[in-house]
Amino acid sequence: MKSKQNSKIWLYAVMLLITVLTVGPFLITLFMAMKSGSEGIYTSLLPKDPTLANFVTAFEKANFGLYFMNTAIITAIAIPLNLLFCSLAAYPLARMDFRGRSVVLALIISTMMVPFQLYMAPLFQLAGELGLRNTHIGLVVMQVSTAFGIFLMRQAYLRIPKELEESAYLDGANRFKVWYLVVLPLVKPTLVTLAIFTFMGTWGDYLWPLLNSTESSMYTLSIGLAQLSQNFDGSNLKLISAASILTTIPTLLIFIWLQKYFISGATDGAVKG
Amino acid sequence: MNREPVVLPNVKTKIKATKKKKKFSMKFLTPWLFLLPAIVILATFLVYPILEAFKWSFLDYKIIAGTGEYVGLANFKEMFADKYFWVALVNTLTFLVIVLPLNVFLPMILAVLVNQRIRGAGTFRVLYYLPVITPMVVAALMWKMLYSQSGIISEFLVKLGVFDGPTNLLVQSSTALTAVAAITVWKGLGYYMIIYLAGLQSIPKDVYESASIDGASVWKQFTKITIPMLTPSITLVSVMTIIAGMKVFEEIALTTGGGPSGATTTLVMYIYNKFMSLDVSIASAAGIVLLVLAIAASLLQMKLTSKREDDLRV
Numbered sequence: 001m002k003s004k005q006n007s008k009i010w011l012y013a014v015m016l017l018i019t020v021l022t023v024g025p026f027l028i029t030l031f032m033a034m035k036s037g038s039e040g041i042y043t044s045l046l047p048k049d050p051t052l053a054n055f056v057t058a059f060e061k062a063n064f065g066l067y068f069m070n071t072a073i074i075t076a077i078a079i080p081l082n083l084l085f086c087s088l089a090a091y092p093l094a095r096m097d098f099r100g101r102s103v104v105l106a107l108i109i110s111t112m113m114v115p116f117q118l119y120m121a122p123l124f125q126l127a128g129e130l131g132l133r134n135t136h137i138g139l140v141v142m143q144v145s146t147a148f149g150i151f152l153m154r155q156a157y158l159r160i161p162k163e164l165e166e167s168a169y170l171d172g173a174n175r176f177k178v179w180y181l182v183v184l185p186l187v188k189p190t191l192v193t194l195a196i197f198t199f200m201g202t203w204g205d206y207l208w209p210l211l212n213s214t215e216s217s218m219y220t221l222s223i224g225l226a227q228l229s230q231n232f233d234g235s236n237l238k239l240i241s242a243a244s245i246l247t248t249i250p251t252l253l254i255f256i257w258l259q260k261y262f263i264s265g266a267t268d269g270a271v272k273g
Numbered sequence: 274m275n276r277e278p279v280v281l282p283n284v285k286t287k288i289k290a291t292k293k294k295k296k297f298s299m300k301f302l303t304p305w306l307f308l309l310p311a312i313v314i315l316a317t318f319l320v321y322p323i324l325e326a327f328k329w330s331f332l333d334y335k336i337i338a339g340t341g342e343y344v345g346l347a348n349f350k351e352m353f354a355d356k357y358f359w360v361a362l363v364n365t366l367t368f369l370v371i372v373l374p375l376n377v378f379l380p381m382i383l384a385v386l387v388n389q390r391i392r393g394a395g396t397f398r399v400l401y402y403l404p405v406i407t408p409m410v411v412a413a414l415m416w417k418m419l420y421s422q423s424g425i426i427s428e429f430l431v432k433l434g435v436f437d438g439p440t441n442l443l444v445q446s447s448t449a450l451t452a453v454a455a456i457t458v459w460k461g462l463g464y465y466m467i468i469y470l471a472g473l474q475s476i477p478k479d480v481y482e483s484a485s486i487d488g489a490s491v492w493k494q495f496t497k498i499t500i501p502m503l504t505p506s507i508t509l510v511s512v513m514t515i516i517a518g519m520k521v522f523e524e525i526a527l528t529t530g531g532g533p534s535g536a537t538t539t540l541v542m543y544i545y546n547k548f549m550s551l552d553v554s555i556a557s558a559a560g561i562v563l564l565v566l567a568i569a570a571s572l573l574q575m576k577l578t579s580k581r582e583d584d585l586r587v
Contacts, residue, residue: 008391011386012393015397019401023400025415028419028425029415041423086311088307088310089311096303096304098304098305113516113567114567115560115567116520117560117563118544118557119322121326122322126317142318142319145311145314145315175303179307200406204409247410
């Protein structure tokens, strides 16, 4: 009994140590963001005279209100479209026998391997030709239908017992009906997972917006932050810290809102289905 | 009256035939209707640019003019003669060698820890997941601050006696790549933890129960049940790490920018720099090398893990 308690203490000690590593950088950044103008940047961990002035400055002076809107708009475009297109496309790849299935599947999975950097230049040019430069749609062309999403949804479908769909077919339902009414509700947790992946991929995307947003009016938070960090010293560090926290807060809120769903999500589909 | 018996069956078979035909074409069309939107988008914004990149690598492509002449393998020759290309290649591989074992094992340990039935395990999961939800640019800049010469990491290392004076790991060519890799590992811990957690929770509980009734120790249960049952997760984590690790960009571009003196210029940074100097054909050629590496690594990894699965079956 005593050794069991001892091992529990060790367990907590290790887990707390890991927490310091994962959460510590946020706290340090938050403290940095709350330091007032005159305070040295690295002199102490905690702010001596905590202030929110840096957040206000970031929002007003550094245009983060606009960048915030741009980022919110592209995220709101990407999530519903990616969920719809991926959950549609994955279904026949998981459940239907048709000529070309293995080719399509192999093609989609192999594109997951292709580094964005290979085709960013041609994509940059294509976006220009299609009039997508400095547009919101142009910023999300990579997010509205992803190979990863199709892969993820297919995995979820494969975990569902076939019998459920078969009994629906016996009742006379067609493929779309079965997909929409029987299959999709069973993979809801995976849909939430994919929504979060899409959110994170879009919200934090850097390289493509960096290329496609040539006008500062179309900057996203990531780009604005990167621009701000060009001057990486002195009092500007407090501003960068504040802008970093501002950029992270929405992702944090959404994670707090959906975290249980998300963390149990990946397995729920398998167990319940 | 006389004809009726002859005509009727004919009509019937005709109806039957069209019905069958319709059913057949629907059966043929349905999967493609499901696939259509995704395929159109992926073909336009993914497959087409990829094919273009291949084309450009054989052209002397001018992105501003939008044209280029066929130059055969000249781009590849020029690239292979470039000293910095080889430096970038070695840096990429070194980066992977640092990241891969850490990414496979650390998140597994985290998953096993937070999978324990103890109070607060759920909270720890959330706290371990925080780095994942951090936008990559934010993570890179946070760590750049931590690494700074007067920052906490430098202070810590001086106290440990690793360095005599304040040192920024990002500006030392001997440590920069490892320092950057640490950001990548930190950022991915929680994500891979979740993948392992899903794998752990799919292991039937009664397997452990019967094992502990048979007197198997916790360690034995871990090595004989958990790890073998996690093989699919390990494969997934490895492949994802290799593919993601080769594409790493922000944590380098925003911290070291590829320096000091090329110490963190990976293949991706090399491509980016070539693109920025409008050498898009060289960038495409280097991109193809990156692609070949990614494919080769994935195939090797899958082969290795499937072999281990076969061994287990025997």
